[in-house]
Amino acid sequence: MSAPWFDVAIVGGGIAGVGAAAGAIDSHSIVVLEQENELAHHTTSRSAAVYIENEGGPVFHRLSTASRPFWDAHPGSETPLITPLGVLKVGDESMADAFMAEVDEASRVTPSIRFVRDEALLAICPALNLDIVRVGMHEPTGGAIDVMGTHQLFLRTARAGGADIWRNARLNAATRVGEHWEIETEAGPVHAATIVNAAGAWGDVVAERCGVVPVGLNPLRRTAFTTTISDDPAGWPLVYSGIDEYECYFKPEAGNQLLGSLSDEQLSEPCDARPEEIDIALAIDRINTISHVGVRSVNTTWAGLRTFAPDRNPVLGWDDMSAGFMWLVGQGGCGIVTSPIASEIVGTRLRGEPLPERVTDLGLTTETLAPRR
Numbered sequence: 375m376s377a378p379w380f381d382v383a384i385v386g387g388g389i390a391g392v393g394a395a396a397g398a399i400d401s402h403s404i405v406v407l408e409q410e411n412e413l414a415h416h417t418t419s420r421s422a423a424v425y426i427e428n429e430g431g432p433v434f435h436r437l438s439t440a441s442r443p444f445w446d447a448h449p450g451s452e453t454p455l456i457t458p459l460g461v462l463k464v465g466d467e468s469m470a471d472a473f474m475a476e477v478d479e480a481s482r483v484t485p486s487i488r489f490v491r492d493e494a495l496l497a498i499c500p501a502l503n504l505d506i507v508r509v510g511m512h513e514p515t516g517g518a519i520d521v522m523g524t525h526q527l528f529l530r531t532a533r534a535g536g537a538d539i540w541r542n543a544r545l546n547a548a549t550r551v552g553e554h555w556e557i558e559t560e561a562g563p564v565h566a567a568t569i570v571n572a573a574g575a576w577g578d579v580v581a582e583r584c585g586v587v588p589v590g591l592n593p594l595r596r597t598a599f600t601t602t603i604s605d606d607p608a609g610w611p612l613v614y615s616g617i618d619e620y621e622c623y624f625k626p627e628a629g630n631q632l633l634g635s636l637s638d639e640q641l642s643e644p645c646d647a648r649p650e651e652i653d654i655a656l657a658i659d660r661i662n663t664i665s666h667v668g669v670r671s672v673n674t675t676w677a678g679l680r681t682f683a684p685d686r687n688p689v690l691g692w693d694d695m696s697a698g699f700m701w702l703v704g705q706g707g708c709g710i711v712t713s714p715i716a717s718e719i720v721g722t723r724l725r726g727e728p729l730p731e732r733v734t735d736l737g738l739t740t741e742t743l744a745p746r747r
């Protein structure tokens with residue numbers, strides 16, 4: 375049987391992969407290769423689902439801001455994909471100067487961000503323990519994202535344009551032959567002019583299987599859980615603590631539930647990540663220290679891999695050492711928030727167009743995102 379031909383083979387059926395397919399389907403024939411039996415099985419289905427603009431450093435901050443029009447207008451979706459949720463980063467007294475400096479910088483991109491302290495913190499989240507928490511950075515315009523709704527929207531768009539979606543189709547090897555790739559997958563061979571590597575924690579593994587030099591990705595495990603508390607947290611923001619010995623976060627969920635996490639970053643092999651009991655116990659202890667929520671037991675636990683490049687900035691663009699190979703990895707803790715603009719950028723780069731203006735207006739260039747920067 376001869377191998378089918380596509381313009382682009384996208385490796386990975388998480389939010390990055392299906393987003394890339396949606397962004398390029400108007401101009402390219404596409405196959406998405408996913409190693410699992412279901413799409414979004416790994417990091418995409420394990421996130422905290424929060425829209426924070428000032429997160430992950432200046433590059434991610436700007437990509438999140440550039441994604442905002444999509445979240446506000448949700449083109450192609452009849453229902454909103456984001457609901458309002460404030461975000462409050464908290465610290466102790468020693469962090470006041472650093473927070474004020476960060477607010478000064480971050481509010482140039484997101485003007486609503488402001489510095490708060492003492493009793494004003496309780497007006498935002500009455501459960502905080504002011505014996506520990508004294509200052510905060512409040513981003514009132516954050517949101518809770520419908521992650522699977524967004525994934526489905528990208529998938530529908532790609533499928534409507536004719537994309538093929540292959541499950542149980544792990545890319546095992548790929549060889550560049552002239553102007554195209556000959557790809558071996560668990561579901562059979564396929565040929566494509568371009569490979570887009572959206573394999574998340576496996577990004578470097580996929581590169582090596584294609585004979586491409588890895589970029590040095592670090593998959594870092596993060597653990598999360600849900601719990602039921604006695605207070606009704608409706609109206610609270612996501613609270614995340616930047617205090618070294620009490621790093622953690624909690625987020626209100628429906629039905630008196632909280633989502634909690636230690637904010638852990640444990641280096642891991644690419645794998646189906648599992649939660650460690652110690653990380654759950656530590657998270658509960660810290661949340662109970664910085665607040666009065668009184669977490670006692672957990673309902674569900676899980677873990678996922680947040681994958682970072684060595685400089686913790688996203689890797690998005692053509693590999694200038696390997697013809698026909700594009701990277702879309704290293705999204706760290708911002709891969710859901712930034713998926714709309716990443717989808718658009720992949721489309722423009724595949725078509726040889728410049729970056730969207732609202733990206734360059736914020737000072738980002740192809741070089742900022744380049745794999746070999």
Ligand SMILES: Cc1cc2nc3c(=O)[nH]c(=O)nc-3n(C[C@H](O)[C@H](O)[C@H](O)COP(=O)(O)OP(=O)(O)OC[C@H]3O[C@@H](n4cnc5c(N)ncnc54)[C@H](O)[C@@H]3O)c2cc1C
Nearest residue numbers: 386388389390409417418422424545574678708709710711
């Ligand atoms: C606890 C936690 C909280 C988070 N909170 C947030 C948040 O609030 N906001 C936010 O924006 N982000 C958050 N993130 C990060 C976000 O989830 C990720 O950035 C995002 O999901 C990455 O998507 P992806 O498609 O790149 O990766 P994945 O969803 O992991 O997709 C990669 C896919 O590639 C497939 N694959 C790998 N190798 C191969 C191969 N050889 N052949 C075929 N397929 C292959 C995998 O099976 C996988 O399905 C959080 C993450 C965690 C773990």
